Amino acid sequence: MFKSLLISALFVLSSQVIAATATNIAESAEQVSPLLPGLAVPNIELKDQYGKTVSLAERFKEKTTVLIVYRGGWCPYCSKQLANVQKIEKELADLGAQIIAVSPDSPEKLAESKITSPNYQLLSDDSLLLAQKLGLAFYLDDKTAKIYRNKLGVNFVSLEGEVKVALPVPAVFVIDTNGLVNFQYANPNYKVRLTEDLLLAAVKSVSEQ
Structure with a gap:
């Protein structure tokens, strides 16, 4: 009987481990399946640069949202993109839109950013939970992962006992106040x-609805 109970306990424990490591991470950037227009963004809670919890669903209710998913502050292409969006921040605000940019960077890393506008918020997705829900997360090949791991400190993700490095494909979503995707752009080529x-045209089309 003891042996039977032990087997049952091991089975339950094994099931919990499998459930805990179940993820939505593609094997390559080209294989991701980004959330399509018309679908709702799952309600996810993330941390800001102060470690404060932010509910995306609550933020979406406030106004049209430009949701930017980027690889991290270490990525020069991402930094340039964030800076370029900052240049049109006033135009976006005039259209009734706010900007939320999300990356795997830790809240501490986000605190180093020079972006301080209340209408342009950076959030940490250091577990890649949002990236997975949006269908953007993918594993790096071993060669690239080694470079990123040693030099850039990119997030680690463990799948069934195997440690790999994962990143989000850079993407931009325009989300309406109902939390629905109205526009989506995702490109496996991060450059x-x-x-x-x-x-601006995408946000304007939402504001005119």
């Missing part, structure tokens, strides 16, 4: 980003 003109 190619959405232009500011196209972003």
